[in-house]
Amino acid sequence: MHTEKINEDERAEELPDEWWYRVYLGVIITTIIVILCLGAFSRYFTS
Amino acid sequence: MRFLDWAVVVAYLIYVIWDGIRMTKHSGDVEGYFLANRSLPWWAVGLSVMATQLSAITLVGTTGQAYSDGMRFIQFYYGLPLAMVILCITAVPFFYRAKVYTAYEYLEKRFDAKTRSLTSFFFLISRGLGVGVVIAAPSVILSIVLGWDEVTTIFVMGLSTTFYTMVGGVQAVTWTDVKQMVVIFFGLSVVLIIILSNFPAEVSVGDGLHLAGATGRLTTIDTSFDLKERYTIWSGLIGALFLFLSYFGCDQSQVQRFLTAKSVSEGRTSLLMSAFLKIPMQFLILFIGVMVFVFYQFQTPPMIFNEVEATKAATSRPADYQNLQMQYEAAHASREQAALNFVSVNRQANEAATEAAKQSYLQADAQFNAARKNATEFIKTTNNDKSFNDVNYVFPTFVIANMPAGVIGLIIAAIFAAAMSSISAELNSLATATIIDFYRRHFKPEATDTHYVFAGRVATFFWGIFACIVAMYSTSLGSLIEVVNTFGSFFYGSLLGVFILAIAIPRARSRGAFFGLLFGILSVWISSRYLDIAFLWFNVVGCLATVIAGYLISLTVREDNNAIVE
Numbered sequence: 001m002h003t004e005k006i007n008e009d010e011r012a013e014e015l016p017d018e019w020w021y022r023v024y025l026g027v028i029i030t031t032i033i034v035i036l037c038l039g040a041f042s043r044y045f046t047s
Numbered sequence: 048m049r050f051l052d053w054a055v056v057v058a059y060l061i062y063v064i065w066d067g068i069r070m071t072k073h074s075g076d077v078e079g080y081f082l083a084n085r086s087l088p089w090w091a092v093g094l095s096v097m098a099t100q101l102s103a104i105t106l107v108g109t110t111g112q113a114y115s116d117g118m119r120f121i122q123f124y125y126g127l128p129l130a131m132v133i134l135c136i137t138a139v140p141f142f143y144r145a146k147v148y149t150a151y152e153y154l155e156k157r158f159d160a161k162t163r164s165l166t167s168f169f170f171l172i173s174r175g176l177g178v179g180v181v182i183a184a185p186s187v188i189l190s191i192v193l194g195w196d197e198v199t200t201i202f203v204m205g206l207s208t209t210f211y212t213m214v215g216g217v218q219a220v221t222w223t224d225v226k227q228m229v230v231i232f233f234g235l236s237v238v239l240i241i242i243l244s245n246f247p248a249e250v251s252v253g254d255g256l257h258l259a260g261a262t263g264r265l266t267t268i269d270t271s272f273d274l275k276e277r278y279t280i281w282s283g284l285i286g287a288l289f290l291f292l293s294y295f296g297c298d299q300s301q302v303q304r305f306l307t308a309k310s311v312s313e314g315r316t317s318l319l320m321s322a323f324l325k326i327p328m329q330f331l332i333l334f335i336g337v338m339v340f341v342f343y344q345f346q347t348p349p350m351i352f353n354e355v356e357a358t359k360a361a362t363s364r365p366a367d368y369q370n371l372q373m374q375y376e377a378a379h380a381s382r383e384q385a386a387l388n389f390v391s392v393n394r395q396a397n398e399a400a401t402e403a404a405k406q407s408y409l410q411a412d413a414q415f416n417a418a419r420k421n422a423t424e425f426i427k428t429t430n431n432d433k434s435f436n437d438v439n440y441v442f443p444t445f446v447i448a449n450m451p452a453g454v455i456g457l458i459i460a461a462i463f464a465a466a467m468s469s470i471s472a473e474l475n476s477l478a479t480a481t482i483i484d485f486y487r488r489h490f491k492p493e494a495t496d497t498h499y500v501f502a503g504r505v506a507t508f509f510w511g512i513f514a515c516i517v518a519m520y521s522t523s524l525g526s527l528i529e530v531v532n533t534f535g536s537f538f539y540g541s542l543l544g545v546f547i548l549a550i551a552i553p554r555a556r557s558r559g560a561f562f563g564l565l566f567g568i569l570s571v572w573i574s575s576r577y578l579d580i581a582f583l584w585f586n587v588v589g590c591l592a593t594v595i596a597g598y599l600i601s602l603t604v605r606e607d608n609n610a611i612v613e
Contacts, residue, residue, distance in 0.1 A: 039267060
């Protein structure tokens, strides 16, 4: 019983994979935007 | 350093040691001492991940690099977010659910004890020597800047960190890391504000950025595909991707961080925190270096930032040194005038005049750089030191010379914090691998938790002393640092290859993993001798060689032998 309770608690803490895939996509898109912003920053002050 | 500065440094050291020691009460059993009972929140783990990676030499070295070369180094981190995403999908759930203490323990579950011991052994060798360098590099700089004896600096930094890590275990490492990150970023923010407020009245931050941009110091994307070039977008997105996958996913000093998280989700979130914050954080550090460059357009910088070497050369050949100093100051005065002219003309939006002023400024900057290069060559020949380079001294020397009382102490404390946060995590991981992968596995499999915790403390103490001794020798043997760094780059890609074989290739067998690892290291060694490529690409070579060789060797093993352990 005790073990089952722990397992249920552990599962409750974990978020579903679909949610994580959306987060990963968000990280990749944010990274691309950050790199593009850094590139624009460089170009603006270099030109 | 005035009384207030010393007070800040001493207060920092006392607070960190006390903070680490008070974690002892949470470290009574094996899981508590090595993994904090898998109870830590994601933000503490995430800050610890970042603090472990941010060593003192990264802090002072990259600001100095930005001062002399600009922001190109930021490209090194472009592959990091993707690496974190891949690790969140693969390594975090694999290691966490396997309930392992070390990354290498998983390799025994998947392959055999031999593969586990070999990878853990390579980790102990490379990381054990590496932590010596992590102590040595800032100690050399701080000893010169503070006027301390080198050995004293090494032991103050090394033993104080060893003490609280030994007593408090991973809890002490993580919670002191959190506070150390606060000290580092508070210190850096104060310095940035003071630098910006010390620009001449007629020069704004935007003007300063135009000056830095004109010299190419704001380049953040280099799209040229040159394998010899250390920092391009390709070496960052591909070469560094492999390095980060290996460092964050296979190096115990980082794996142990996310194993302490409350759950797989919290472990993932802690890594994604780095994915979001690492590039902006590195941008801030490099930006400070660039702002130091702008500051020195209007204040004469030291001709040589390493004061000890400069004094040595000046004493040896005073007339020549004086002559160089005069040329240098004249070149700086010309550049200052050209910079002020460029700033003034740039505001008038006259394209032709701006371009002419920019060219004039760039010419003056080139003359200034030539004067500084002459001085550097003079030091090399006079002091008989061909590898002389004072880039790492730029930031500490700037702080000592230009910051007010209290802020100097704060920055010295921040440099100590950066060093100690890396050292503590590395000592803790070395002790964990020693006890879990060797002592408990091969010598004393059945013992009480109290015994293993005691053994963990002894191992931490041993590695702390070992690191201090390596640090003492590596300050005088420059080549040792090179050997350690080279060995690290030989090992990382190949280690990643073994974990790819374990996690992603079901047909891989223990013989393939074992000999694949050795073949990968050999391939990198051959590449380093016969190919002229930047070190980041060694990670790609090592990883691919290990995976291909490991897979082919596995094909020679019967399929039912060494089946996958779920």
